[in-house]
Amino acid sequence: MAATADRPLSIDLAPTDRIAVIAGGGDLPRELVRGLTAAGRPPFVIVVGGEDRAGLTDGDHTVLELEEYGRLLPVLRAARATHVVMAGSVSRRPRLRAIRFSLGLLKLLPGIVRGLGRGDDALLRVVVSHIEAAGIKVVGSHQILPDILAGPGALTRTRPAAAHQAGIAAGLAAARAIGALDIGQAAVAVGRRVVAVEGVEGTAGMLARVRDLRASGRISMPGGVLVKCAKPGQELRADLPAIGPDTVAQVHEAGLAGIAVEAGRAIVLRQADVIATADRLGLFVVGIDGPAS
CATH class of the missing domain: 3.40.50.20 (Rossmann fold)
Known part of the structure; x- marks a missing residue:
């Protein structure tokens, strides 16, 4: 808004x-x-x-x-x-x-x-x-514009199931680990396993990698979650993690079930479009608490 x-x-x-x-x-x-x-x-x-x-x-x-x-x-x-x-x-x-x-x-x-x-x-x-x-x-x-920040809880009609919580936790731990090394801000977990972390190619490139891995059979388990969070000790005025409608579409193409972002420390661009796209595709978008920096 x-x-x-x-x-x-x-x-x-x-x-x-x-x-x-x-x-x-x-x-x-x-x-x-x-x-x-x-x-x-x-x-x-x-x-x-x-x-x-x-x-x-x-x-x-x-x-x-x-x-x-x-x-x-x-x-x-x-x-x-x-x-x-x-x-x-x-x-x-x-x-x-x-x-x-x-x-x-x-x-x-x-x-x-x-x-x-x-x-x-x-x-x-x-x-x-x-x-x-x-x-x-x-x-x-x-x-x-404070309303661009993700709030806590589900933004969408679809909510993460209990089975998704282990993946969210694993993805958050991985995203925080690479963030501490100033590498990236995101990870993808399927089940309890982290299958991809963000590098210099950015979130879109990572999701394209996951899509290709799924197409080749390297990822066989359905579902999974994209997790994005701020880097530990990050300069928050310059590079907060962000998602938008394109991210939702890319998550769907990668065969994932939803997105988890750090509440209060991640940006949701064109939030109405993000919610509408995720609802149409049956994906969840949720704001989660991150570990203390």
């Missing part, structure tokens, strides 16, 4: 404050732009080069290639941005040899190299620290 003029944003803003959205791929940046605009706070949008621009370039915006990261702060200052929200996926990493370095960016280079060598969360922490050191506040998408 988007913010409206009658239903204000969840963060306090002064009349002169302005939010900039650094927009990657997927539906989340568009939901944020629509919500902010509806609330009378049209944002300045920085579209990450190479990502889908649909619905992001109608208002005040610019396109910034990953290798032009050194221009980020000057662009934000020129737009008079006081707050930044980072939303959406980025399909590739910057090419270090092609980065246009400034003096300030050279000082940041060791952190960027370490982040590139470790994982997404490590790199995002470097970016967040760089922006906030310039006096610009970084906020999470869920801090602007």
Whole structure:
């Protein structure tokens, strides 16, 4: 549900404050732009080069290639941005040899190299620290539109059966384990067995793998569950796990019975469509409690 003029944003803003959205791929940046605009706070949008621009370039915006990261702060200052929200996926990493370095960016280079060598969360922490050191506040998408977070319990008519609980527990443990290594945020369990964990290919790639494994007979037991949760100690303002209608369709194609996401720490994009699609396909979507970080 988007913010409206009658239903204000969840963060306090002064009349002169302005939010900039650094927009990657997927539906989340568009939901944020629509919500902010509806609330009378049209944002300045920085579209990450190479990502889908649909619905992001109608208002005040610019396109910034990953290798032009050194221009980020000057662009934000020129737009008079006081707050930044980072939303959406980025399909590739910057090419270090092609980065246009400034003096300030050279000082940041060791952190960027370490982040590139470790994982997404490590790199995002470097970016967040760089922006906030310039006096610009970084906020999470869920801090602007809190209704995009998954709530506890079943969202759908179909609920997980008792037989699914062991798979949910196994998938959650696996997702937390790879999250602690800054690898991914999701796992698939069939019965009590974890059959796939998320890598750099993302959730869609993992689900395609599960679909192919089932088609080849490597996974013979019916059903199973996709589990997504935040990484332990994750920078929650930048990369919360998310699902959307496409995820539901991919779960169905993989022969799974449903989805479990961490309540309060996972985003459900286009929630009405997620519920309608899952109900039509007979799948469950449920918000679960995750272990304490």
